[in-house]
Amino acid sequence: MEQLFQRGQGNFPSFPDKKLAISFADQLFAFLFTPRRDSIEQLLAIYEGLRDIFSSLVFDVLKDEVIAKQQAVVFFDAIPDIYQWLLKDAAAIVEFDPAAESIEEVLVAYPGFFATAIYRFAHQLHTQQLHTLPRLFSEYAHSRTGIDIHPGAQIGTSFFIDHGTGIVIGGTAVIGNHVKIYHGVTLGALNVAKELAHKKRHPTIEDNVIIYSGATILGGNTTVGNHSVIGGNVWLTHSVEPHSIVYHKSEVVVRDKNPLPEPLNFVI
Template sequence: MNSSSEALAMPEEAKRPGLWALWREDVSCVFRRDPAARGTFEVLTTYPGIHAILTHRIAHRLWRRGWRYPARLLSFLARMATNVDIHPGATIGRRFFIDHGAGVVIGETAEVGDDVTLYHGVTLGGTSWNRGKRHPTLCDGVLVGAGAKVLGPITLGAGVRVGANSVVVKDVAAERTVVGIPGKEVRPAREHHNDQEGIDLDHHLIPDPVGRAIACLLERIETLEGELHVLRGGHPHTQRVCRECGATESCKSPDPT
């Protein structure tokens, strides 16, 4: 068997870097995504997100080898110390970063790709009690804003951005931005503003579909009131501006204030 055939026959787990290499990548990626990080010692001793992922790397290996209770116990201890709950069965890719590391929950069958970033309060949860695949899959480069919930056996494509406090329950195509409850795609990839590391940190600069809809309704009401005023014999361009919200309304007198 030649070397290429051996590579193809090699188990996927054997192709991945060793534990120390994964840990080094987890720590080094913090400096590219958090400008507050000033040194390796500081990150290792004060970042609960780092403590959670480093511990999960061990717990996941125990889980894969059938040591289920020790894996669960280790995850429980990590949760007590970090307030981050990652099930040892969850599959986490390389250079994973949890910013602030508080209130994050990742379910058993969740799959997370490489270079994924989660902010505090994120949940990768399930929507059923079935024992099969019930948690989401996040492809490479996904960023999930604070407080967002990604629920069910759905897939978020590579480069997806999820706005803060959104609830995503359907598949999302690659390089899209999702916002709202339920989550809706609102911005294509060409409008992302990536930094030198290819990470879009402007996940808060997203359109407001609710505000846009309200603006359209106000404009429509203004038009209808103007037409109604004309039908009543008034001047077609006579309008009054609401002092409370700034919206305009048709005036009932020829000399508005």
């Protein structure tokens, strides 16, 4: 029982506040993409408040106030570039989704865009080698959208997710620019042995690839060449050349379940 009361003390690992991390992710998303009528002074105050929250989250893990503030500087210095990348992601959704009527609709109502935004925040944290916090971000997006993107994945610009429910993207996946992914897609590993933890286990998807719903692409040596189309429900464990079309062929038989009508007898 004594160990339970010593949790978080001594050499036991410390964790960021989960509720605060989720609140920070929501506030940062709202700060970047919710229309505001605040003055410059009010926006600066919100911005500084976000920096303070971030520093607190990092301090919870590192227990070093100076390093926590340095990490906050690095993260917020990256925000303008992340914001530009996300605008390109939103523009891709507007361009290719016939149901999207405006970029404003995408920013506030599309789960695929929200998951992409949280991924880009988490990926920045991952590059700063901040452990646990990026996973809290990604798991929050997963629970809210059904889209599971590991913070370690590398995803290029103009990334398009349509619907999105059931998408899984592994931590060593590499995705190029202008890639479109539909719901139920898995970019996963062929082998989940622990000794492969630091090896590339997930596929590489080159530029301008479309992956339709239900497709599963596995393996660190698997590369989908640029401008390829992967059809729905495809199971792929080997590389395909650029400009390929890969599809799953299945036979569908349709017959009338009603009995044939009795032949007509004509009496003349």
